[in-house]
Amino acid sequence: MTDWTSLYASRMAGVVGSDIRERAKLLDARQIIHLGGGLPDPEIFPYARLAQASAAIWADPARARTALQYAPSEGHGPLREWIAGHMTARGVPCTVDNILITNGSQQGLDFIAKLLLSPGDTAMVEIPSFIGALRAFDAYQPQYVGLPEDAEDWADPALGGAKFCYVGPDFRNPTGTTMTLAEREALLDLAERTGIAIVEDGCYEDLRYDGAPLPSLIARAVARHGSIESAPVLHTGTFSKTVAPSLRVGWIAGPAEAIRKLVLIKQASDLATSAFNQMLLLDVVREGLGDMIAEACRVYRGRRDAMLATLARVMPEGVTWTEPGGGLYIWLDLPERIDATLLSQRALAEHHVSAISGAAFYPKGAANVTPRHNCLRLSFSMIGAEPARIGVERLAALVREMMAESAVAA
Known part of the structure; x- marks a missing residue:
């Protein structure tokens, strides 16, 4: 049998899959609350x-x-x-x-x-x-x-x-x-x-x-x-x-x-x-185009505002986040002792909430860069205010739980 691995070009050793594209495969799982992926909302397509x-x-x-x-x-x-x-x-x-x-x-x-x-x-x-x-x-x-x-x-x-x-x-x-x-x-x-x-x-x-x-x-x-x-x-x-x-x-x-x-x-x-x-x-x-941009901005602005309001209401002290003037994303900084990769895994497995660990957004091997393990990307583009509220509340509860666990371990 052909050993395909031995035939691959050397550059393939550095090619890895996208965590975001893998999470996109879950979009049809209706029980999952998607706070991670930044896909445009098909409800507003023309x-x-x-x-x-x-x-x-x-x-x-x-x-x-x-x-x-x-x-x-x-x-x-x-x-x-x-x-x-x-x-x-x-x-x-x-x-x-x-x-x-x-x-x-x-x-x-x-x-x-x-x-x-x-x-x-x-x-x-x-x-x-x-x-x-x-x-x-x-x-x-x-x-x-x-x-x-x-x-x-x-x-x-x-x-x-x-x-x-x-x-x-x-x-x-x-x-x-x-x-x-x-x-x-x-x-x-x-x-x-x-x-x-x-x-x-x-x-x-x-x-x-x-x-x-x-x-x-x-x-x-x-x-x-x-x-x-x-x-x-x-x-x-x-x-x-x-x-x-x-x-x-x-x-x-x-x-x-x-x-x-x-x-x-x-x-x-x-x-x-x-x-x-x-x-x-x-x-x-x-x-x-102008009308389509205006409609997208109207919808996404409302979702951004709703998610920011929920974050302000439920996230524990020590968690901070960006307040974007546009786009589709909010970046969370968690306490240093929280591993966002583990948090995103637990959020999906235990609470049916999908979020993206910030570690995925750092280049490999950059000499002057230390990847941060305590960051999380959220997106408001594909989710209405009510499911976003539920998802952020579940995420906040998990953050509190992991903060408590790390305090006991310390």
């Missing part, structure tokens, strides 16, 4: 708009033929034009040459890593970091270094040598926190001083519930350098959080030279993103 747009495509023989054919590797031209206009309106003047359509922003992160990383190269990532980005980067065998938490440390002359720095500046996954304008400028200073690229994950930037929007890193870079062609930023965007994730339509925006190389990677990977999905999406977002 079913009527999508059905109308689909019918219009099939009613037009010429458009139907286009929809069922391979799309260009760069993406459906009219959608790229729309995204270029969308980016331009947000302070990033660009053309279709600066846009590549991807199968969701996750594919964009994978392509960027493939473009920039050789085995042993250094990737800088924010700490903690989006687990999907870490898993995409892992396949290219980088060394990791953590972006220091305090922006004052970004001026350290020793902080260099990385190929890129990955950040999600708005309502980060997993913490829900947002980079200030001063931090964005400081990160661009770091890029200019060291020559590294910035990989900006913009997937949550439209889900803002409080305050005024801040300019993206790519917008600030263009303002500094005068053109996207001189900006040291590759920006990934997606419609998964504002329209529907199953369409798998995202994009990379950046200098045309880098986009041309990324197109070659796209050609070798899957040739093209579905033409039908791109055409369908374009018809929907042309007139309705």
Whole structure:
């Protein structure tokens, strides 16, 4: 029999499964209260708009033929034009040459890593970091270094040598926190001083519930350098959080030279993103994106507020959490003596509550990073106020129980 293990490429030794994707398999278990996964709520998907747009495509023989054919590797031209206009309106003047359509922003992160990383190269990532980005980067065998938490440390002359720095500046996954304008400028200073690229994950930037929007890193870079062609930023965007994730339509925006190389990677990977999905999406977002964003913000804002209120009411002293101004996540810091991995396991087994241990969001082997064992990520996107209340109450009771157990053990 074939020994498949002996045939695997060396990079597979560092490829591990996603705890979040494993938990997603439990979504059909109705007795489980899901406080962990950050999937968009299908209750707010634009079913009527999508059905109308689909019918219009099939009613037009010429458009139907286009929809069922391979799309260009760069993406459906009219959608790229729309995204270029969308980016331009947000302070990033660009053309279709600066846009590549991807199968969701996750594919964009994978392509960027493939473009920039050789085995042993250094990737800088924010700490903690989006687990999907870490898993995409892992396949290219980088060394990791953590972006220091305090922006004052970004001026350290020793902080260099990385190929890129990955950040999600708005309502980060997993913490829900947002980079200030001063931090964005400081990160661009770091890029200019060291020559590294910035990989900006913009997937949550439209889900803002409080305050005024801040300019993206790519917008600030263009303002500094005068053109996207001189900006040291590759920006990934997606419609998964504002329209529907199953369409798998995202994009990379950046200098045309880098986009041309990324197109070659796209050609070798899957040739093209579905033409039908791109055409369908374009018809929907042309007139309705603003309404869809507003509806998502209305729903998620209410759920965030409900979860924050319950946390404030039931969590014991010594537990703190972030209060995100948008996005889908709340980050809990538990007392040092609480192991969040054990807590999440017990929460699922004993209380039918699913939560994600914070340990999953740390890169492997980063010399300047010590993974924290006492953090937990919660999400309010898929759960109404009442089940969230029950789930958080159960979680709080377990925290109290484990605090008591650790006190006795001490």
